[in-house]
Amino acid sequence: METTPRASTKIVPAAWDCGTRRNFIERVSRGVSSLVACGACGLLQGCTVPVRTFRARPSRVVEVPASRYPELDHRGGMIKVLVGRGGAFIRSEGDGNYTAFSAVCTHQGCLVDAGRDSFNCPCHGSVYDREGKNIAGPAPRPLARLRAQREGEVLKLFLQDG
Numbered sequence: 001m002e003t004t005p006r007a008s009t010k011i012v013p014a015a016w017d018c019g020t021r022r023n024f025i026e027r028v029s030r031g032v033s034s035l036v037a038c039g040a041c042g043l044l045q046g047c048t049v050p051v052r053t054f055r056a057r058p059s060r061v062v063e064v065p066a067s068r069y070p071e072l073d074h075r076g077g078m079i080k081v082l083v084g085r086g087g088a089f090i091r092s093e094g095d096g097n098y099t100a101f102s103a104v105c106t107h108q109g110c111l112v113d114a115g116r117d118s119f120n121c122p123c124h125g126s127v128y129d130r131e132g133k134n135i136a137g138p139a140p141r142p143l144a145r146l147r148a149q150r151e152g153e154v155l156k157l158f159l160q161d162g
């Protein structure tokens, strides 16, 4: 007696079997698309990186408890400081010096996100380089530079000098 395979029986190709030429081309193009997406992310610097956040009460000088942020002890380590509706990034330069930028986009005031080597505005796509210079999108000016200075276990962020 002859048996017929049930309708749900599938022939699953081995992992190395690319099936038809059309399937092969589709798979290759999907792989290339993924690579292009990853590459574009790196080139356009549009990906965000996780940065820990310190929330501060509104003040002209914010005091960040530096011992709670050991990333600030290493060159390139960065935190985000949120103050009211505004914010800033503080980056360690690794020699006891810090660079600080306002996180407020100079286009229409959205808060920018930190990328690997950039700051990126999620609202209209402005991109700033790691020094805060506007390099893409509608932002008309660089991010405002702020002063940050370590005093023992406190890292002071000066939102307004004077």
Ligand code: FES
Binding pocket: 105, 106, 107, 108, 109, 110, 121, 122, 123, 124, 125, 126, 137, 138, 139
């Ligand atoms: S508010 Fe940042 S690009 Fe428009």
